[in-house]
Amino acid sequence: MEERLQKFLAEAGIASRRKAEELIAAGRVKVNGKIVTEQGVKINPQKDKVEFDNRLIAVKAEKKVYIMLHKPEGYVTTAKEQFGRPAVLDLIHGVQERIFPVGRLDYDTSGLLLLTNDGDLTYRLTHPSHDVEKTYLAKVYGVPDEADLQKFRRGVTVDGRKTSPAKIRILERDKDLRFSMVEITIHEGRNRQVRKMCEAIKHPVAQLKRVATGELQLGDLPKGKYRHLTEREIKYLKNL
Numbered sequence: 159m160e161e162r163l164q165k166f167l168a169e170a171g172i173a174s175r176r177k178a179e180e181l182i183a184a185g186r187v188k189v190n191g192k193i194v195t196e197q198g199v200k201i202n203p204q205k206d207k208v209e210f211d212n213r214l215i216a217v218k219a220e221k222k223v224y225i226m227l228h229k230p231e232g233y234v235t236t237a238k239e240q241f242g243r244p245a246v247l248d249l250i251h252g253v254q255e256r257i258f259p260v261g262r263l264d265y266d267t268s269g270l271l272l273l274t275n276d277g278d279l280t281y282r283l284t285h286p287s288h289d290v291e292k293t294y295l296a297k298v299y300g301v302p303d304e305a306d307l308q309k310f311r312r313g314v315t316v317d318g319r320k321t322s323p324a325k326i327r328i329l330e331r332d333k334d335l336r337f338s339m340v341e342i343t344i345h346e347g348r349n350r351q352v353r354k355m356c357e358a359i360k361h362p363v364a365q366l367k368r369v370a371t372g373e374l375q376l377g378d379l380p381k382g383k384y385r386h387l388t389e390r391e392i393k394y395l396k397n398l
């Protein structure tokens with residue numbers, strides 16, 4: 159993220175913004191080894207080397223932000239998309255930091271998506287060895303019977319590999335039994351895993367929504383909206 163040189167100097171505690179402009183005009187500030195005297199020059203604090211009276215100014219670490227988004231269907235979780243489909247980052251306004259989704263949700267899946275600039279946390283949460291539970295509400299075709307549920311719970315073969323044990327329970331059946339609502343909890347994060355597991359028991363998914371990641375709950379956050387995590391939630395994730 160670029161910012162004005164005088165703002166950078168002020169934030170680094172060198173001087174007030176006004177005073178920083180005077181220091182710049184007086185030729186006491188260098189950017190990448192060259193004296194800058196004009197005003198309004200923009201720098202990238204992560205890349206550019208700024209010196210004041212020939213002393214390098216240390217860059218403050220970027221503030222860490224942790225966001226929960228209620229992702230709507232019809233958005234991709236990648237930053238840039240080859241087909242020009244809308245991206246979840248288009249829904250985040252007023253966050254200066256460069257944040258990224260933690261893991262992914264399918265284009266046609268809604269629900270809880272975390273975004274952060276904490277690369278360390280992202281790495282840990284998305285690492286295959288990490289078994290944080292993710293809970294989904296799925297509307298599936300038909301009504302799975304007890305044998306289907308048992309099969310699902312023990313693990314089914316998806317892409318040639320058995321899934322680890324999962325939880326599933328039926329919450330509601332519609333009147334003509336064409337659909338049912340099920341709650342599913344899995345630990346792994348394989349590509350389209352819930353959809354493929356439901357296909358494996360012949361009750362394909364019609365709609366899918368993630369409602370929890372570990373103890374973090376989507377709650378009544380409206381679709382398309384986001385909120386910053388609480389201190390307690392951040393601490394919980396870091397301690398996982």
Ligand code: URA
Pocket residue numbers: 262263264265267349350351352353354366
């Ligand atoms: N499982 C899926 O099939 N899709 C998702 O988006 C998440 C989990």
